Amino acid sequence: MMEIMEGSHAVAEIVKRCRPQVVSAYPITPQTHIVEDLAQMVANCELDAEYITVESEFSALSACLGASAAGSRVYSATTSQGLALMFEVCFNVAGMRQPIVMTIANRSLGAPLSIWNDQQDSISLRDSGWLQFYAEDNQEAADLHMIAYKVCEDHDVLLPAFVCFDGFILSHTYEPVDLPSQEEVDAYLPAFTPYQRLDAEEPLSFGMYATPEYYMEFRYEIDQAMRRAKEAFIRAGREFGEQFGRDYSALVEGYRLDDADTALVAMGSICGTAKDAVDEMRDAGRKVGLLKIRTYRPFPGPEIAEALKGVSTVAVLDKNISLGNGGAVGTEVKSALYGSGAAVYDYIIALGGRDVRKRDIAAVVDLAEKGEGDMFYGLRTEVL
Amino acid sequence: MALRIGCAAPPGRALENKTGAWRVFKPVFDPETCSRCGMCALVCPEGCVHETEEGTFEPDLDYCKGCGICEEVCPKKSIRMEKEEK
Numbered sequence: 497m498m499e500i501m502e503g504s505h506a507v508a509e510i511v512k513r514c515r516p517q518v519v520s521a522y523p524i525t526p527q528t529h530i531v532e533d534l535a536q537m538v539a540n541c542e543l544d545a546e547y548i549t550v551e552s553e554f555s556a557l558s559a560c561l562g563a564s565a566a567g568s569r570v571y572s573a574t575t576s577q578g579l580a581l582m583f584e585v586c587f588n589v590a591g592m593r594q595p596i597v598m599t600i601a602n603r604s605l606g607a608p609l610s611i612w613n614d615q616q617d618s619i620s621l622r623d624s625g626w627l628q629f630y631a632e633d634n635q636e637a638a639d640l641h642m643i644a645y646k647v648c649e650d651h652d653v654l655l656p657a658f659v660c661f662d663g664f665i666l667s668h669t670y671e672p673v674d675l676p677s678q679e680e681v682d683a684y685l686p687a688f689t690p691y692q693r694l695d696a697e698e699p700l701s702f703g704m705y706a707t708p709e710y711y712m713e714f715r716y717e718i719d720q721a722m723r724r725a726k727e728a729f730i731r732a733g734r735e736f737g738e739q740f741g742r743d744y745s746a747l748v749e750g751y752r753l754d755d756a757d758t759a760l761v762a763m764g765s766i767c768g769t770a771k772d773a774v775d776e777m778r779d780a781g782r783k784v785g786l787l788k789i790r791t792y793r794p795f796p797g798p799e800i801a802e803a804l805k806g807v808s809t810v811a812v813l814d815k816n817i818s819l820g821n822g823g824a825v826g827t828e829v830k831s832a833l834y835g836s837g838a839a840v841y842d843y844i845i846a847l848g849g850r851d852v853r854k855r856d857i858a859a860v861v862d863l864a865e866k867g868e869g870d871m872f873y874g875l876r877t878e879v880l
Numbered sequence: 881m882a883l884r885i886g887c888a889a890p891p892g893r894a895l896e897n898k899t900g901a902w903r904v905f906k907p908v909f910d911p912e913t914c915s916r917c918g919m920c921a922l923v924c925p926e927g928c929v930h931e932t933e934e935g936t937f938e939p940d941l942d943y944c945k946g947c948g949i950c951e952e953v954c955p956k957k958s959i960r961m962e963k964e965e966k
Contacts, residue, residue, distance in 0.1 A: 591886070591887065592886040592887065592888075593885050593886035594886070654885060654886070691885060692885070692886070692888055698890070699890060699891050700888050700889065700890055701888065701889050701890075701891075702886050702887065702888050703886065703887050703888075704887045704888070704889045704893065704894070705894070705897065706887060707897055710883065713883055714883060714887055717883060717885070
């Protein structure tokens with residue numbers, strides 16, 4: 497049933513219906529409403545889970561790791577500095593192959609301190625072995641949690657996932673969301689079957705020491721699992737479409753890309769604004785389209801190359817900056833399009849909550865078509 | 881050894897890490913002068929010094945890393961570290 501609700505509440509409601517057995521999180525803006533809602537659901541006996549309160553994000557994810565290794569379906573949520581504090585545990589969760597799902601309410605990283613949105617936090621965990629999915633709106637944010645559990649718990653994958661949705665822009669915004677019922681979620685997402693688990697009868701340790709003779713092979717296997725996650729996502733996304741009518745079988749999604757000369761590439765909520773901007777440019781007779789990246793990890797390089805075939809100019813919108821180089825998404829899109837002949841330009845945009853309007857998107861397209869790019873867009877040079 | 885997902889292992893698998901390969905110096909025990917006090921076995925950080933049937937002591941060279949603490953503590957100076965040629 498379609499309801500108007502806050503993004504954080506939609507996420508909490510869908511997480512509840514995914515039936516996590518253990519939730520551990522530490523409240524941090526703008527993720528707070530999600531974990532407040534879940535704590536209340538546990539207190540009200542609406543959700544049969546252990547809610548472990550902790551003193552930091554490091555402890556939160558450590559508690560999740562232990563609970564997952566013990567065979568539970570586990571959930572957490574964080575953002576920004578909280579995710580930064582989890583850095584070490586993130587690598588351990590992926591290395592121990594625990595299918596934890598964690599919401600990231602994307603927020604910039606300090607210093608300077610900022611509670612506003614960009615995607616620097618999750619992008620900075622790019623190499624940690626977590627799958628990364630980005631939602632355009634609150635419907636997609638809710639849906640991606642169900643898909644994430646299905647993909648992560650697939651025994652061909654066994655990796656954790658971030659479901660990323662833009663802090664405030666989505667987390668605190670009220671939108672119509674169609675939430676499936678508990679029965680419908682149960683039909684899509686069966687109970688968690690651990691591949692292996694901690695058991696006093698059959699003792700097991702996870703993440704043991706590996707000498708140089710073995711370490712590289714473990715990393716190779718994680719990389720292989722990450723690559724298999726593409727197929728698992730496509731399967732889970734297709735099944736989702738069959739059951740709920742919203743198809744997520746595509747790792748990247750084109751919008752008015754047919755016959756486009758210039759393509760924007762973006763992730764997350766900015767895609768909504770970009771679609772409206774594309775419509776206006778199309779109305780003005782310009783051949784512009786958008787490619788939305790849904791799964792940043794595994795990175796859909798060949799899928800991007802296929803989707804952008806025939807496009808001559810590409811403008812990548814990066815809500816992050818790999819300082820000293822450029823935007824992380826732009827760098828990888830350039831790599832994916834190497835040899836295609838397309839001119840690919842990268843724009844660092846919307847850092848620390850700077851608003852992006854339709855006219856900004858149009859201005860980026862103008863710059864790209866003039867061959868000006870690989871730059872910060874919208875810098876206030878008067879304060880520099 | 882085939883890898884197991886998540887680098888998971890049942891108890892005792894650490895025995896497969898033959899840390900003796902790290903060694904440069906190996907301890908040589910002289911049972912003739914040994915007073916059988918057992919200090920060498922107590923202090924060995926690897927736990928690889930064992931009592932023999934005769935009551936003297938010997939290292940398990942599969943795991944001895946050659947740290948030399950046994951030589952340091954032996955009150956009878958009956959352990960000496962010898963450069964090992966491989």
